[in-house]
């Protein structure tokens with residue numbers, strides 16, 4: 335009987351933590367009110383603005399591989415190492431099978447996510463050498479990439495856990511859909527130039543994937559939470575939220591840089 339009550343207490347502890355996260359972390363302005371994606375969604379961007387956006391996203395996309403590889407290298411259990419490797423393997427070109435894992439999936443170079451950005455670049459006059467390297471990043475994009483490598487890929491697993499949680503929940507908050515909506519309007523306007531329509535796999539694929547990722551971060555957090563209670567090494571809730579917010583600040587700066595850039599390109603047109 336006592337055991338059961340204790341179990342219920344623990345349950346409600348996690349429920350309370352969950353409510354705190356929803357209230358204090360997932361209400362971050364980068365999740366609730368991103369000015370760049372709200373503008374993009376309207377589809378009013380010009381070609382220069384699309385080009386500039388794709389270049390910044392390509393820098394982020396390449397640095398993400400570095401951050402993800404560090405996450406693998408810094409894993410503190412076999413389970414989390416495998417989870418991180420799944421994401422890395424998929425990112426560089428191994429397809430998920432219909433069971434949602436890369437186990438048994440096929441590697442194809444053209445399935446590397448970066449190649450989908452190259453495919454867009456090709457349609458708008460960006461060659462391989464014009465995208466993706468640090469030298470192509472704005473200061474804001476570079477700051478975000480540094481934060482990602484340092485925090486998402488942190489040696490300190492608790493920092494990596496909170497940062498990964500924040501990043502995945504940001505990614506699941508609907509911005510992929512806003513980007514796709516804007517691209518579709520943009521493509522429609524270009525319909526007469528059939529050969530120049532932008533292939534949107536990169537955005538469509540990531541949008542489809544995010545649900546699964548975000549669900550997964552909640553279940554991972556729950557596992558780590560109870561593991562912490564069992565081993566008398568509980569999660570420091572305040573620190574988890576502070577670490578998550580710190581990561582989201584980096585994300586915010588990235589979008590703020592994009593917003594600044596698109597306004598400058600407005601003037602150029």
Ligand SMILES: [Fe+2]
Pocket residue numbers: 425447540
């Ligand atoms: Fe990706």
